[in-house]
Amino acid sequence: MGKAEQIRALENGKGIQFLLNCAYTILGNPIYVIDINYNLLAYTTAPIDDHNWNELIATGSFGPKTLEVLANEGLIESITNAARTVTLRNEKLKYAKMAGHFFNRDNIEVGIAMMTECNVPFDAQSAAAFEMLADKITDEIRTYDYFTMLAMTFHENKINLLLDGAVTNPLLYNPQAQVLYNGFDDYLYVAVVHVEKNDILDSVHRNRLEYYKSMLKAMFPLFKYSVYADHIVILMSSINKKYGVTPFLNMNADLFERNGFCVGISESFESIYELRIYYDQAVAALPNGIRN
Numbered sequence: 001m002g003k004a005e006q007i008r009a010l011e012n013g014k015g016i017q018f019l020l021n022c023a024y025t026i027l028g029n030p031i032y033v034i035d036i037n038y039n040l041l042a043y044t045t046a047p048i049d050d051h052n053w054n055e056l057i058a059t060g061s062f063g064p065k066t067l068e069v070l071a072n073e074g075l076i077e078s079i080t081n082a083a084r085t086v087t088l089r090n091e092k093l094k095y096a097k098m099a100g101h102f103f104n105r106d107n108i109e110v111g112i113a114m115m116t117e118c119n120v121p122f123d124a125q126s127a128a129a130f131e132m133l134a135d136k137i138t139d140e141i142r143t144y145d146y147f148t149m150l151a152m153t154f155h156e157n158k159i160n161l162l163l164d165g166a167v168t169n170p171l172l173y174n175p176q177a178q179v180l181y182n183g184f185d186d187y188l189y190v191a192v193v194h195v196e197k198n199d200i201l202d203s204v205h206r207n208r209l210e211y212y213k214s215m216l217k218a219m220f221p222l223f224k225y226s227v228y229a230d231h232i233v234i235l236m237s238s239i240n241k242k243y244g245v246t247p248f249l250n251m252n253a254d255l256f257e258r259n260g261f262c263v264g265i266s267e268s269f270e271s272i273y274e275l276r277i278y279y280d281q282a283v284a285a286l287p288n289g290i291r292n
Contacts (some may be wrong), residue, residue: 003027003129012140017042019140020113023133028120033102033137035111035147036154038062047118050094079112085131087122098122100134104147111147113137155180159226160234162275180224180272184237187268192277192282193232194262205230212259219255233279236267260288 001009006026010019020031024044032043040060046053052070056062062070070076073092096117104110109270113134120126141147161167186221195212197205208288209227216232217225224235256261256263266278 003125004132007132009128012136013164015042016137019133019136020044023129027115027126027129029115029117029126030119031113031133032056033111033113034061035150036109037150038067041111047095047116050091050116050118053116057153081275085127085134087127096122098127098130099129102134102137104144104151105142106148106151108151110141110150111137154237155224156226157226158193159235159275160228162272163226163228163233163279165276167273180235181219184232184235186238187266187270188238188272188275188278189236189266190278190282191234191263191265192279192286193234194258194264194286195232196260197230212261215266228279231283235275 003026007023010022016033020033021044023031030044030046033189038061040056043057046057052066055066064092069092073090075088075090078086078088079099082099085098088097088099098115100113101109101146102111102113115130179285195209209232213225213227213232226233264282269278
């Protein structure tokens with residue numbers, strides 16, 4: 001039985017660590033799994049002289065300096081742009097790496113498996129088997145709520161980072177920005193929803209915004225959402241033809257009015273890194289909408 005067939009025969013339902021332990025026996029090289037926030041989830045025996053691996057095992061993640069080096073070398077981008085798996089060879093890496101994506105039940109990428117070529121040379125068999133391992137991990141986590149919630153909170157965290165101007169190295173941020181782009185196409189819009197606060201406590205008002213955000217998300221699942229400052233932020237795309245900007249307002253005017261919402265929508269833009277500019281534009285549109 002070939003290596004890929006051995007991986008395919010592994011039983012699901014015993015966790016990612018079980019799959020990695022078995023894959024290590026079959027493939028002969030160490031493997032780790034991280035989520036899309038670079039948090040370590042599981043790993044096998046590690047090479048003792050790989051600085052990046054040792055940092056990950058010791059701290060549970062990669063530090064900013066390590067991520068910046070990997071980003072500047074184009075390694076993170078190579079992983080991001082790979083359809084399923086990719087082999088990485090670079091002078092900044094002591095060993096070649098093989099990386100593969102895995103996905104949650106909503107088919108959203110939520111993590112990466114990485115194998116290091118320190119014991120057994122990579123070949124066509126190991127590549128096919130590693131691709132099968134990534135698929136097995138995807139099958140394993142379909143019932144895991146952790147990965148469903150991770151994707152939901154990921155959007156909000158990254159939208160808020162962009163709005164805060166905290167992204168200083170687009171090369172480093174590109175892989176995560178790609179998750180925001182998933183399901184979108186062409187140009188983007190940002191909408192801000194204003195809910196009257198009156199004299200309500202800040203904490204209570206925040207809870208109301210979270211509630212209304214969840215309501216809108218249930219009604220318009222193709223958009224991506226955040227609560228930022230005193231607004232609900234909605235990231236929309238031109239691919240959502242059913243919910244184009246004008247129809248979105250016209251079809252739901254009664255919904256907005258009954259709930260006391262005012263909505264400001266920006267002009268279209270293409271780069272996710274311009275989000276703050278168009279968020280400010282949408283906020284500036286609110287007073288006119290409120291007056292009318």
